[in-house]
Amino acid sequence: MSQQRNGQAAGVSDGGVFPDLPEATVARLPEYLRALHHLAETGFETVSSEGLAAAAGVNSAKLRKDLSHLGSYGTRGVGYDVALLIAQIEHVLGLTQRRAVALVGVGNLGHALAGYGGFSTRGFRIAALFDADPDRIGERINGLVVKDIARLPEVVAAEAISIALIATPAHAAQLVADQLVAAGVTSILNFAPCVLSVPDGVDVRKVDLAIELQILSFHEHRKSALTTLPAPAGNGRMKIRPTLNGEALAT
Protein backbone atom coordinates (compact mmCIF):
# COMPACT_ATOMS: atom_id res chain seq x y z
CA MET A 1 0.00 0.00 0.00
CA SER A 2 1.39 3.42 -0.90
CA GLN A 3 2.30 6.04 1.64
CA GLN A 4 -0.57 8.21 2.79
CA ARG A 5 -0.58 11.77 4.05
CA ASN A 6 -1.88 11.84 7.60
CA GLY A 7 -5.63 12.04 8.03
CA GLN A 8 -6.89 10.69 4.75
CA ALA A 9 -6.71 6.93 4.49
CA ALA A 10 -6.67 4.51 1.61
CA GLY A 11 -10.10 3.35 0.61
CA VAL A 12 -12.07 6.32 1.86
CA SER A 13 -12.57 7.60 -1.65
CA ASP A 14 -14.31 4.39 -2.73
CA GLY A 15 -16.81 4.41 0.11
CA GLY A 16 -14.70 2.64 2.70
CA VAL A 17 -14.70 -0.62 0.84
CA PHE A 18 -11.57 -2.71 1.19
CA PRO A 19 -11.97 -5.51 -1.33
CA ASP A 20 -8.80 -7.37 -0.41
CA LEU A 21 -8.74 -7.00 3.34
CA PRO A 22 -7.49 -10.41 4.57
CA GLU A 23 -10.30 -12.50 5.98
CA ALA A 24 -8.35 -13.15 9.18
CA THR A 25 -8.11 -9.41 9.68
CA VAL A 26 -11.82 -8.88 9.10
CA ALA A 27 -12.56 -11.49 11.75
CA ARG A 28 -10.44 -9.61 14.29
CA LEU A 29 -11.63 -6.05 13.63
CA PRO A 30 -14.85 -6.55 15.66
CA GLU A 31 -12.78 -7.65 18.64
CA TYR A 32 -10.62 -4.53 18.35
CA LEU A 33 -13.77 -2.46 18.10
CA ARG A 34 -15.20 -3.94 21.28
CA ALA A 35 -11.93 -3.37 23.12
CA LEU A 36 -11.79 0.23 21.83
CA HIS A 37 -15.30 0.98 23.03
CA HIS A 38 -14.36 -0.36 26.42
CA LEU A 39 -11.25 1.86 26.46
CA ALA A 40 -13.27 4.89 25.40
CA GLU A 41 -15.73 4.31 28.24
CA THR A 42 -12.82 3.97 30.65
CA GLY A 43 -11.59 7.39 29.60
CA PHE A 44 -8.69 6.58 27.30
CA GLU A 45 -8.13 9.01 24.43
CA THR A 46 -5.21 7.18 22.88
CA VAL A 47 -3.93 3.63 23.13
CA SER A 48 -0.74 1.94 22.01
CA SER A 49 -0.74 -1.15 19.84
CA GLU A 50 0.58 -3.01 22.86
CA GLY A 51 -2.29 -1.86 25.07
CA LEU A 52 -4.99 -2.48 22.51
CA ALA A 53 -3.52 -5.85 21.61
CA ALA A 54 -3.60 -6.90 25.26
CA ALA A 55 -7.21 -5.73 25.60
CA ALA A 56 -8.18 -7.69 22.50
CA GLY A 57 -6.15 -10.74 23.39
CA VAL A 58 -3.81 -10.74 20.39
CA ASN A 59 -0.18 -10.13 19.52
CA SER A 60 0.73 -6.46 19.05
CA ALA A 61 2.53 -6.99 15.75
CA LYS A 62 -0.53 -8.70 14.37
CA LEU A 63 -2.72 -5.84 15.51
CA ARG A 64 -0.46 -3.26 13.87
CA LYS A 65 -0.45 -5.18 10.63
CA ASP A 66 -4.22 -5.51 10.74
CA LEU A 67 -4.69 -1.80 11.31
CA SER A 68 -2.13 -0.90 8.66
CA HIS A 69 -4.49 -2.41 6.10
CA LEU A 70 -7.01 0.31 6.93
CA GLY A 71 -4.48 3.06 6.35
CA SER A 72 -2.21 4.98 8.65
CA TYR A 73 -4.21 5.99 11.71
CA GLY A 74 -1.58 5.77 14.39
CA THR A 75 0.99 8.31 15.51
CA ARG A 76 4.49 7.04 16.15
CA GLY A 77 5.62 7.65 19.66
CA VAL A 78 1.99 8.08 20.80
CA GLY A 79 -0.33 5.34 19.60
CA TYR A 80 -3.80 5.36 18.13
CA ASP A 81 -6.55 7.90 18.74
CA VAL A 82 -9.33 5.80 20.26
CA ALA A 83 -12.28 7.78 18.87
CA LEU A 84 -10.77 8.02 15.41
CA LEU A 85 -9.97 4.32 15.29
CA ILE A 86 -13.50 3.42 16.43
CA ALA A 87 -14.94 5.57 13.65
CA GLN A 88 -12.60 4.06 11.09
CA ILE A 89 -13.28 0.43 12.01
CA GLU A 90 -17.03 1.04 12.15
CA HIS A 91 -16.76 2.60 8.73
CA VAL A 92 -14.88 -0.36 7.30
CA LEU A 93 -17.30 -2.85 8.83
CA GLY A 94 -20.26 -0.97 7.41
CA LEU A 95 -21.65 -0.12 10.84
CA THR A 96 -22.26 3.56 10.13
CA GLN A 97 -25.84 2.63 9.38
CA ARG A 98 -27.64 0.51 11.94
CA ARG A 99 -28.47 -2.72 10.10
CA ALA A 100 -31.86 -4.36 10.37
CA VAL A 101 -31.80 -8.04 11.28
CA ALA A 102 -34.53 -10.67 11.12
CA LEU A 103 -34.79 -13.60 13.52
CA VAL A 104 -36.47 -16.80 12.36
CA GLY A 105 -37.47 -19.39 14.96
CA VAL A 106 -38.64 -17.94 18.23
CA GLY A 107 -38.24 -21.01 20.41
CA ASN A 108 -35.95 -21.69 23.31
CA LEU A 109 -32.89 -19.99 21.84
CA GLY A 110 -34.86 -17.49 19.76
CA HIS A 111 -36.43 -15.99 22.86
CA ALA A 112 -33.01 -15.38 24.39
CA LEU A 113 -31.75 -13.79 21.18
CA ALA A 114 -34.84 -11.63 20.79
CA GLY A 115 -34.34 -10.27 24.28
CA TYR A 116 -30.59 -9.72 23.94
CA GLY A 117 -29.47 -6.13 24.32
CA GLY A 118 -26.00 -6.76 22.93
CA PHE A 119 -27.10 -6.47 19.32
CA SER A 120 -28.44 -2.93 19.52
CA THR A 121 -25.33 -1.64 21.27
CA ARG A 122 -23.12 -3.02 18.54
CA GLY A 123 -24.71 -1.81 15.36
CA PHE A 124 -27.78 -3.95 14.81
CA ARG A 125 -31.50 -3.71 15.27
CA ILE A 126 -33.73 -6.75 15.47
CA ALA A 127 -36.42 -5.60 13.08
CA ALA A 128 -38.66 -8.66 12.83
CA LEU A 129 -39.35 -12.03 14.42
CA PHE A 130 -40.73 -14.98 12.43
CA ASP A 131 -42.02 -18.42 13.27
CA ALA A 132 -44.10 -21.10 11.57
CA ASP A 133 -45.94 -22.29 14.67
CA PRO A 134 -49.45 -20.73 14.80
CA ASP A 135 -49.26 -20.77 18.60
CA ARG A 136 -46.16 -18.58 18.50
CA ILE A 137 -47.35 -16.15 15.85
CA GLY A 138 -48.76 -13.03 17.45
CA GLU A 139 -46.73 -13.39 20.63
CA ARG A 140 -45.15 -10.14 21.72
CA ILE A 141 -41.46 -10.22 22.72
CA ASN A 142 -39.51 -7.15 23.69
CA GLY A 143 -41.88 -4.87 21.79
CA LEU A 144 -41.95 -6.99 18.63
CA VAL A 145 -44.78 -9.22 17.46
CA VAL A 146 -43.87 -12.66 16.09
CA LYS A 147 -44.94 -12.78 12.43
CA ASP A 148 -45.87 -15.67 10.17
CA ILE A 149 -42.87 -16.83 8.15
CA ALA A 150 -45.09 -16.53 5.08
CA ARG A 151 -44.87 -12.77 5.43
CA LEU A 152 -41.09 -12.82 5.02
CA PRO A 153 -40.82 -11.25 1.54
CA GLU A 154 -43.10 -8.39 2.44
CA VAL A 155 -41.41 -7.56 5.76
CA VAL A 156 -37.85 -8.02 4.49
CA ALA A 157 -38.55 -5.50 1.76
CA ALA A 158 -40.36 -3.04 4.02
CA GLU A 159 -37.68 -3.06 6.73
CA ALA A 160 -34.71 -3.27 4.33
CA ILE A 161 -33.46 -6.43 6.03
CA SER A 162 -30.30 -7.97 4.60
CA ILE A 163 -29.17 -10.12 7.54
CA ALA A 164 -31.10 -12.93 9.24
CA LEU A 165 -30.57 -15.30 12.15
CA ILE A 166 -31.84 -18.87 11.86
CA ALA A 167 -32.81 -20.41 15.21
CA THR A 168 -35.11 -23.18 14.02
CA PRO A 169 -34.53 -26.92 14.38
CA ALA A 170 -31.93 -28.26 11.96
CA HIS A 171 -34.47 -30.06 9.78
CA ALA A 172 -36.19 -26.76 8.97
CA ALA A 173 -33.07 -24.64 8.53
CA GLN A 174 -32.46 -25.28 4.81
CA LEU A 175 -36.09 -24.51 3.97
CA VAL A 176 -35.92 -21.31 6.00
CA ALA A 177 -32.63 -20.36 4.34
CA ASP A 178 -34.21 -20.83 0.92
CA GLN A 179 -37.13 -18.62 1.93
CA LEU A 180 -34.78 -15.98 3.30
CA VAL A 181 -32.71 -15.93 0.13
CA ALA A 182 -35.85 -15.73 -2.00
CA ALA A 183 -36.97 -12.78 0.09
CA GLY A 184 -33.71 -10.97 -0.57
CA VAL A 185 -31.60 -11.70 2.50
CA THR A 186 -27.90 -11.94 1.61
CA SER A 187 -26.28 -12.79 4.95
CA ILE A 188 -27.28 -15.56 7.35
CA LEU A 189 -26.12 -16.46 10.83
CA ASN A 190 -27.13 -20.07 11.40
CA PHE A 191 -27.56 -21.57 14.88
CA ALA A 192 -28.93 -24.89 13.67
CA PRO A 193 -26.37 -27.69 13.56
CA CYS A 194 -26.41 -28.34 9.82
CA VAL A 195 -24.75 -27.21 6.61
CA LEU A 196 -26.71 -24.69 4.57
CA SER A 197 -26.59 -24.47 0.80
CA VAL A 198 -27.04 -20.99 -0.62
CA PRO A 199 -26.46 -19.22 -3.94
CA ASP A 200 -23.26 -17.37 -4.70
CA GLY A 201 -23.33 -13.92 -3.22
CA VAL A 202 -25.01 -15.04 0.00
CA ASP A 203 -22.80 -15.34 3.07
CA VAL A 204 -23.43 -17.88 5.79
CA ARG A 205 -21.76 -18.08 9.16
CA LYS A 206 -22.46 -20.79 11.66
CA VAL A 207 -22.58 -20.97 15.45
CA ASP A 208 -22.57 -24.54 16.75
CA LEU A 209 -22.10 -24.86 20.49
CA ALA A 210 -21.66 -28.62 20.45
CA ILE A 211 -18.75 -28.21 18.03
CA GLU A 212 -17.13 -25.71 20.38
CA LEU A 213 -17.52 -28.13 23.26
CA GLN A 214 -16.15 -31.02 21.23
CA ILE A 215 -13.05 -29.00 20.37
CA LEU A 216 -12.60 -28.32 24.07
CA SER A 217 -13.17 -32.00 24.73
CA PHE A 218 -10.30 -32.89 22.42
CA HIS A 219 -7.94 -30.68 24.37
CA GLU A 220 -9.23 -32.06 27.67
CA HIS A 221 -8.59 -35.54 26.36
CA ARG A 222 -5.09 -34.57 25.32
CA LYS A 223 -4.38 -32.84 28.63
CA SER A 224 -5.56 -35.74 30.77
CA ALA A 225 -3.41 -38.14 28.75
CA LEU A 226 -0.35 -35.97 29.26
CA THR A 227 -0.79 -35.61 33.01
CA THR A 228 -0.57 -39.37 33.48
CA LEU A 229 3.20 -39.47 33.19
CA PRO A 230 5.05 -36.13 33.02
CA ALA A 231 5.04 -33.49 35.77
CA PRO A 232 1.65 -31.74 36.14
CA ALA A 233 3.30 -28.49 34.97
CA GLY A 234 2.73 -25.05 36.44
CA ASN A 235 -0.74 -25.34 37.88
CA GLY A 236 -1.92 -22.06 39.31
CA ARG A 237 0.47 -19.81 37.41
CA MET A 238 -1.52 -17.00 35.87
CA LYS A 239 -0.83 -15.35 32.57
CA ILE A 240 -0.22 -11.62 32.79
CA ARG A 241 -3.48 -9.71 32.77
CA PRO A 242 -3.93 -7.33 29.84
CA THR A 243 -2.55 -3.96 30.85
CA LEU A 244 -3.75 -0.89 29.04
CA ASN A 245 -1.31 1.66 27.68
CA GLY A 246 1.47 -0.09 29.52
CA GLU A 247 0.13 0.98 32.92
CA ALA A 248 -0.69 -1.59 35.54
CA LEU A 249 -4.38 -2.12 36.23
CA ALA A 250 -5.68 -0.90 39.56
CA THR A 251 -7.37 -3.34 41.97
Added chain:
Amino acid sequence: MSQQRNGQAAGVSDGGVFPDLPEATVARLPEYLRALHHLAETGFETVSSEGLAAAAGVNSAKLRKDLSHLGSYGTRGVGYDVALLIAQIEHVLGLTQRRAVALVGVGNLGHALAGYGGFSTRGFRIAALFDADPDRIGERINGLVVKDIARLPEVVAAEAISIALIATPAHAAQLVADQLVAAGVTSILNFAPCVLSVPDGVDVRKVDLAIELQILSFHEHRKSALTTLPAPAGNGRMKIRPTLNGEALAT
Protein backbone atom coordinates in the same frame (compact mmCIF):
# COMPACT_ATOMS: atom_id res chain seq x y z
CA MET B 1 2.84 -41.10 9.08
CA SER B 2 3.99 -44.64 8.43
CA GLN B 3 1.91 -47.21 6.63
CA GLN B 4 -0.59 -49.04 8.81
CA ARG B 5 -2.04 -52.50 8.55
CA ASN B 6 -5.79 -52.26 8.16
CA GLY B 7 -7.82 -52.05 11.34
CA GLN B 8 -5.24 -50.84 13.82
CA ALA B 9 -4.54 -47.14 13.54
CA ALA B 10 -1.73 -44.93 14.69
CA GLY B 11 -2.26 -43.47 18.11
CA VAL B 12 -4.50 -46.20 19.47
CA SER B 13 -1.68 -47.58 21.56
CA ASP B 14 -1.18 -44.28 23.38
CA GLY B 15 -4.83 -43.87 24.31
CA GLY B 16 -6.01 -42.17 21.16
CA VAL B 17 -4.07 -38.99 21.84
CA PHE B 18 -2.82 -37.16 18.76
CA PRO B 19 -0.53 -34.47 20.12
CA ASP B 20 0.21 -32.86 16.80
CA LEU B 21 -3.13 -33.04 15.07
CA PRO B 22 -3.38 -29.69 13.23
CA GLU B 23 -5.71 -27.30 15.02
CA ALA B 24 -7.64 -26.65 11.81
CA THR B 25 -8.29 -30.38 11.54
CA VAL B 26 -9.47 -30.62 15.15
CA ALA B 27 -11.95 -27.82 14.46
CA ARG B 28 -13.43 -29.74 11.52
CA LEU B 29 -13.66 -33.20 13.08
CA PRO B 30 -16.85 -32.32 15.00
CA GLU B 31 -18.49 -31.23 11.75
CA TYR B 32 -17.54 -34.54 10.12
CA LEU B 33 -18.89 -36.33 13.15
CA ARG B 34 -22.24 -34.56 12.89
CA ALA B 35 -22.46 -35.34 9.19
CA LEU B 36 -21.55 -38.99 9.82
CA HIS B 37 -24.25 -39.38 12.46
CA HIS B 38 -26.73 -37.95 9.99
CA LEU B 39 -25.56 -40.40 7.34
CA ALA B 40 -25.78 -43.30 9.77
CA GLU B 41 -29.36 -42.37 10.64
CA THR B 42 -30.18 -42.14 6.96
CA GLY B 43 -28.98 -45.72 6.50
CA PHE B 44 -25.57 -45.28 4.91
CA GLU B 45 -23.00 -47.91 5.84
CA THR B 46 -20.16 -46.41 3.84
CA VAL B 47 -19.50 -42.99 2.40
CA SER B 48 -16.93 -41.64 -0.03
CA SER B 49 -14.73 -38.67 0.81
CA GLU B 50 -16.68 -36.77 -1.83
CA GLY B 51 -20.02 -37.55 -0.21
CA LEU B 52 -18.90 -36.83 3.33
CA ALA B 53 -17.14 -33.66 2.25
CA ALA B 54 -20.35 -32.40 0.63
CA ALA B 55 -22.36 -33.24 3.73
CA ALA B 56 -19.87 -31.38 5.90
CA GLY B 57 -19.49 -28.47 3.51
CA VAL B 58 -15.79 -28.84 2.79
CA ASN B 59 -13.43 -29.78 -0.01
CA SER B 60 -12.93 -33.54 -0.41
CA ALA B 61 -9.14 -33.33 -0.55
CA LYS B 62 -9.14 -31.43 2.72
CA LEU B 63 -11.38 -34.06 4.28
CA ARG B 64 -9.11 -36.89 3.15
CA LYS B 65 -6.05 -35.14 4.50
CA ASP B 66 -7.82 -34.49 7.80
CA LEU B 67 -8.86 -38.13 8.15
CA SER B 68 -5.44 -39.39 7.09
CA HIS B 69 -4.07 -37.81 10.27
CA LEU B 70 -6.16 -40.25 12.29
CA GLY B 71 -4.79 -43.24 10.44
CA SER B 72 -5.97 -45.24 7.48
CA TYR B 73 -9.65 -45.90 7.95
CA GLY B 74 -10.87 -45.80 4.38
CA THR B 75 -10.95 -48.49 1.73
CA ARG B 76 -9.82 -47.47 -1.76
CA GLY B 77 -12.51 -47.97 -4.31
CA VAL B 78 -15.17 -48.03 -1.57
CA GLY B 79 -14.90 -45.17 0.88
CA TYR B 80 -15.14 -44.97 4.65
CA ASP B 81 -17.12 -47.23 6.94
CA VAL B 82 -19.53 -44.84 8.62
CA ALA B 83 -19.78 -46.61 11.98
CA LEU B 84 -16.06 -47.17 12.20
CA LEU B 85 -15.27 -43.56 11.38
CA ILE B 86 -17.78 -42.32 13.97
CA ALA B 87 -16.13 -44.47 16.61
CA GLN B 88 -12.68 -43.30 15.61
CA ILE B 89 -13.50 -39.58 15.60
CA GLU B 90 -15.35 -39.85 18.93
CA HIS B 91 -12.32 -41.62 20.30
CA VAL B 92 -9.95 -38.91 19.12
CA LEU B 93 -12.18 -36.14 20.46
CA GLY B 94 -12.40 -37.85 23.82
CA LEU B 95 -16.15 -38.39 23.57
CA THR B 96 -16.11 -42.03 24.62
CA GLN B 97 -16.95 -40.81 28.10
CA ARG B 98 -19.84 -38.40 28.46
CA ARG B 99 -18.29 -35.22 29.83
CA ALA B 100 -19.88 -33.28 32.66
CA VAL B 101 -20.34 -29.57 32.00
CA ALA B 102 -21.18 -26.72 34.37
CA LEU B 103 -23.18 -23.65 33.35
CA VAL B 104 -22.61 -20.38 35.19
CA GLY B 105 -25.15 -17.58 34.75
CA VAL B 106 -28.71 -18.75 34.42
CA GLY B 107 -30.19 -15.60 32.90
CA ASN B 108 -31.71 -14.97 29.52
CA LEU B 109 -29.18 -17.01 27.55
CA GLY B 110 -28.42 -19.43 30.37
CA HIS B 111 -32.02 -20.63 30.48
CA ALA B 112 -31.91 -21.44 26.77
CA LEU B 113 -28.64 -23.31 27.17
CA ALA B 114 -29.85 -25.22 30.21
CA GLY B 115 -32.85 -26.43 28.25
CA TYR B 116 -30.94 -27.30 25.11
CA GLY B 117 -31.09 -30.96 24.16
CA GLY B 118 -28.27 -30.73 21.63
CA PHE B 119 -25.55 -31.10 24.24
CA SER B 120 -26.65 -34.48 25.55
CA THR B 121 -26.95 -35.97 22.07
CA ARG B 122 -23.41 -34.95 21.27
CA GLY B 123 -21.38 -36.19 24.18
CA PHE B 124 -22.06 -33.81 27.05
CA ARG B 125 -24.14 -33.68 30.18
CA ILE B 126 -25.05 -30.45 31.91
CA ALA B 127 -24.21 -31.50 35.44
CA ALA B 128 -24.73 -28.28 37.37
CA LEU B 129 -26.15 -24.75 37.09
CA PHE B 130 -24.73 -21.82 39.05
CA ASP B 131 -25.73 -18.22 39.64
CA ALA B 132 -24.91 -15.47 42.10
CA ASP B 133 -28.38 -13.95 42.30
CA PRO B 134 -30.20 -15.19 45.45
CA ASP B 135 -33.51 -14.96 43.56
CA ARG B 136 -32.23 -17.42 40.97
CA ILE B 137 -30.60 -19.87 43.36
CA GLY B 138 -32.94 -22.77 44.07
CA GLU B 139 -34.84 -22.40 40.79
CA ARG B 140 -35.41 -25.73 39.08
CA ILE B 141 -34.64 -25.92 35.34
CA ASN B 142 -34.92 -29.09 33.36
CA GLY B 143 -34.48 -31.26 36.43
CA LEU B 144 -31.50 -29.31 37.79
CA VAL B 145 -31.53 -26.91 40.71
CA VAL B 146 -29.58 -23.65 40.33
CA LYS B 147 -26.80 -23.62 42.90
CA ASP B 148 -24.94 -20.80 44.60
CA ILE B 149 -21.69 -20.02 42.79
CA ALA B 150 -19.97 -20.29 46.15
CA ARG B 151 -20.52 -24.04 46.00
CA LEU B 152 -18.48 -24.34 42.81
CA PRO B 153 -15.39 -26.11 44.25
CA GLU B 154 -17.46 -28.70 46.02
CA VAL B 155 -19.72 -29.49 43.06
CA VAL B 156 -16.98 -29.41 40.43
CA ALA B 157 -15.07 -32.00 42.42
CA ALA B 158 -18.11 -34.16 43.16
CA GLU B 159 -19.34 -34.23 39.56
CA ALA B 160 -15.87 -34.43 37.98
CA ILE B 161 -16.55 -31.32 35.92
CA SER B 162 -13.72 -30.14 33.68
CA ILE B 163 -15.66 -27.94 31.22
CA ALA B 164 -17.79 -24.89 32.00
CA LEU B 165 -19.94 -22.41 30.09
CA ILE B 166 -19.92 -18.76 31.17
CA ALA B 167 -23.20 -16.97 30.45
CA THR B 168 -22.92 -14.08 32.86
CA PRO B 169 -22.65 -10.38 31.98
CA ALA B 170 -19.21 -9.40 30.69
CA HIS B 171 -18.24 -7.51 33.82
CA ALA B 172 -18.59 -10.68 35.90
CA ALA B 173 -16.98 -13.09 33.45
CA GLN B 174 -13.36 -12.72 34.53
CA LEU B 175 -14.28 -13.20 38.18
CA VAL B 176 -16.30 -16.28 37.31
CA ALA B 177 -13.44 -17.61 35.17
CA ASP B 178 -11.04 -17.21 38.10
CA GLN B 179 -13.45 -19.08 40.36
CA LEU B 180 -13.85 -21.84 37.79
CA VAL B 181 -10.10 -22.25 37.39
CA ALA B 182 -9.63 -22.27 41.14
CA ALA B 183 -12.26 -25.00 41.37
CA GLY B 184 -10.38 -27.14 38.86
CA VAL B 185 -12.12 -26.43 35.55
CA THR B 186 -9.66 -26.56 32.66
CA SER B 187 -11.85 -25.69 29.66
CA ILE B 188 -14.17 -22.71 29.33
CA LEU B 189 -16.69 -21.73 26.67
CA ASN B 190 -17.32 -18.02 27.13
CA PHE B 191 -20.48 -16.30 25.85
CA ALA B 192 -19.71 -12.95 27.41
CA PRO B 193 -18.22 -10.38 25.03
CA CYS B 194 -14.85 -9.95 26.71
CA VAL B 195 -11.35 -11.41 26.75
CA LEU B 196 -10.63 -13.83 29.56
CA SER B 197 -7.25 -14.26 31.15
CA VAL B 198 -6.49 -17.75 32.40
CA PRO B 199 -3.42 -19.74 33.45
CA ASP B 200 -1.48 -21.91 31.04
CA GLY B 201 -3.15 -25.26 30.64
CA VAL B 202 -6.67 -23.83 30.63
CA ASP B 203 -8.41 -23.57 27.26
CA VAL B 204 -10.88 -20.83 26.46
CA ARG B 205 -13.14 -20.62 23.46
CA LYS B 206 -15.42 -17.70 22.81
CA VAL B 207 -18.83 -17.30 21.18
CA ASP B 208 -19.66 -13.69 20.38
CA LEU B 209 -22.74 -13.18 18.26
CA ALA B 210 -22.17 -9.49 17.67
CA ILE B 211 -18.76 -10.31 16.20
CA GLU B 212 -20.36 -12.80 13.83
CA LEU B 213 -22.88 -10.19 12.76
CA GLN B 214 -20.21 -7.57 12.28
CA ILE B 215 -18.23 -9.89 10.03
CA LEU B 216 -21.40 -10.41 7.99
CA SER B 217 -21.92 -6.66 8.01
CA PHE B 218 -18.50 -6.13 6.44
CA HIS B 219 -19.38 -8.44 3.57
CA GLU B 220 -22.78 -6.78 3.17
CA HIS B 221 -21.02 -3.45 2.98
CA ARG B 222 -18.61 -4.79 0.39
CA LYS B 223 -21.40 -6.37 -1.64
CA SER B 224 -23.56 -3.26 -1.71
CA ALA B 225 -20.61 -1.18 -2.85
CA LEU B 226 -19.86 -3.59 -5.67
CA THR B 227 -23.42 -3.69 -7.00
CA THR B 228 -23.35 0.06 -7.63
CA LEU B 229 -21.39 -0.23 -10.83
CA PRO B 230 -20.66 -3.73 -12.22
CA ALA B 231 -23.27 -6.24 -13.34
CA PRO B 232 -25.28 -7.70 -10.42
CA ALA B 233 -23.80 -11.14 -11.22
CA GLY B 234 -25.63 -14.46 -11.19
CA ASN B 235 -28.45 -13.72 -8.79
CA GLY B 236 -30.55 -16.80 -8.15
CA ARG B 237 -28.03 -19.39 -9.24
CA MET B 238 -27.85 -22.05 -6.58
CA LYS B 239 -24.78 -23.91 -5.52
CA ILE B 240 -25.04 -27.66 -5.95
CA ARG B 241 -26.71 -29.27 -2.96
CA PRO B 242 -24.56 -31.79 -1.11
CA THR B 243 -25.13 -35.21 -2.65
CA LEU B 244 -24.31 -38.26 -0.59
CA ASN B 245 -22.22 -41.08 -1.99
CA GLY B 246 -22.43 -39.47 -5.39
CA GLU B 247 -26.13 -40.27 -5.73
CA ALA B 248 -28.61 -37.49 -6.30
CA LEU B 249 -30.86 -36.63 -3.39
CA ALA B 250 -34.51 -37.61 -3.68
CA THR B 251 -37.24 -34.95 -3.39
Added chain:
DNA sequence: GTGAGTTTGTGCAAACGTTCACAAACGCCT
Protein backbone atom coordinates in the same frame (compact mmCIF):
# COMPACT_ATOMS: atom_id res chain seq x y z
C1' DG C 1 17.02 22.85 18.19
C1' DT C 2 18.62 18.75 19.81
C1' DG C 3 18.69 14.40 21.93
C1' DA C 4 16.39 10.71 24.34
C1' DG C 5 12.71 7.77 24.54
C1' DT C 6 8.66 5.78 22.53
C1' DT C 7 5.79 3.59 19.08
C1' DT C 8 4.23 2.79 14.41
C1' DG C 9 4.42 0.58 9.89
C1' DT C 10 6.48 -3.00 7.22
C1' DG C 11 10.03 -6.26 4.91
C1' DC C 12 10.97 -10.78 5.49
C1' DA C 13 11.09 -15.57 6.71
C1' DA C 14 8.93 -19.27 8.84
C1' DA C 15 4.78 -21.72 10.01
C1' DC C 16 0.51 -23.13 8.76
C1' DG C 17 -3.29 -24.39 5.79
C1' DT C 18 -5.35 -25.49 1.26
C1' DT C 19 -5.71 -27.51 -3.21
C1' DC C 20 -4.15 -30.16 -7.09
C1' DA C 21 -3.12 -34.23 -9.15
C1' DC C 22 -1.84 -38.94 -9.35
C1' DA C 23 0.04 -43.56 -8.01
C1' DA C 24 -1.35 -47.28 -5.30
C1' DA C 25 -5.02 -50.07 -3.59
C1' DC C 26 -9.36 -52.03 -3.68
C1' DG C 27 -13.99 -54.36 -5.31
C1' DC C 28 -16.27 -56.29 -8.93
C1' DC C 29 -17.28 -58.45 -13.19
C1' DT C 30 -16.21 -61.65 -16.56
Added chain:
DNA sequence: AGGCGTTTGTGAACGTTTGCACAAACTCAC
Protein backbone atom coordinates in the same frame (compact mmCIF):
# COMPACT_ATOMS: atom_id res chain seq x y z
C1' DA D 1 -6.94 -64.53 -12.85
C1' DG D 2 -6.97 -60.31 -14.95
C1' DG D 3 -8.71 -55.97 -16.38
C1' DC D 4 -11.53 -51.94 -15.23
C1' DG D 5 -13.59 -48.29 -12.88
C1' DT D 6 -13.45 -46.17 -8.42
C1' DT D 7 -11.52 -44.00 -4.42
C1' DT D 8 -8.02 -43.32 -0.99
C1' DG D 9 -3.72 -41.35 0.80
C1' DT D 10 -0.17 -38.13 0.01
C1' DG D 11 3.77 -35.51 -2.30
C1' DA D 12 4.29 -31.10 -4.03
C1' DA D 13 2.87 -26.49 -5.26
C1' DC D 14 0.59 -22.65 -3.76
C1' DG D 15 -1.60 -19.19 -0.82
C1' DT D 16 -2.38 -17.22 3.67
C1' DT D 17 -1.13 -15.94 8.28
C1' DT D 18 1.97 -15.07 11.87
C1' DG D 19 5.79 -13.00 14.38
C1' DC D 20 10.32 -10.90 14.47
C1' DA D 21 13.02 -7.08 14.15
C1' DC D 22 14.07 -2.54 12.93
C1' DA D 23 14.15 1.97 10.43
C1' DA D 24 11.36 5.91 10.29
C1' DA D 25 8.42 9.08 12.61
C1' DC D 26 6.75 11.19 16.33
C1' DT D 27 6.63 13.64 21.33
C1' DC D 28 8.59 15.84 24.99
C1' DA D 29 11.92 18.03 28.01
C1' DC D 30 15.23 21.34 28.30
